[in-house]
Amino acid sequence: AQTVTQSQPEMSVQEAETVTLSCTYDTSENNYYLFWYKQPPSRQMILVIRQEAYKQQNATENRFSVNFQKAAKSFSLKISDSQLGDTAMYFCAFHITQGGSEKLVFGKGTKLTVNP
């Protein structure tokens, strides 16, 4: 079974600093997708970044980047120049395809607080 583990329940960072959120996963699949989603207090789940497992290059989206280590099954998210608006729950998710169907398996989340 595919599982996703986020070992940091809570983290805090000062505005303008850099923070890294950890995520590990377990799968026997070779081709898959990984995602980071952000859920601010408004509860809207927002896509932050996506990584295809077959791509060796780490994905980046503006201030957000990932460190994808396929052999180690690790998928960490780095937020540079943290902003107050980055305060949110961050979920790491693994995309599963089963017999034509698809679903996401989520980690428990990391609550990130950006302090002024």
Add this chain to the structure above:
Amino acid sequence: KAGVTQTPRYLIKTRGQQVTLSCSPISGHRSVSWYQQTPGQGLQFLFEYFSETQRNKGNFPGRFSGRQFSNSRSEMNVSTLELGDSALYLCASSSQGYTQYFGPGTRLTVL
């Protein structure tokens, strides 16, 4: 394009009642998935629909059901509500590119 919309945003029901939640996907998206989010269990997959067919279902009792219409809009129904059904219900849609885009959710409170 307009994002995923969910109605209603908030709902209060009592035990034993039933409830129907609605989700309109992003235009052109044919896959709709539903998730339940609770503080204790986190985010759990309920079911996925594609072209009016349920392709997958999570580990939830039969009280949870859903359907999808020809315009890809989806509804989920929970019958005989229990206190433990109080949760945020999230709907997500995707095309065939694997990325799921979420709606704002429906907050269900069961009293």
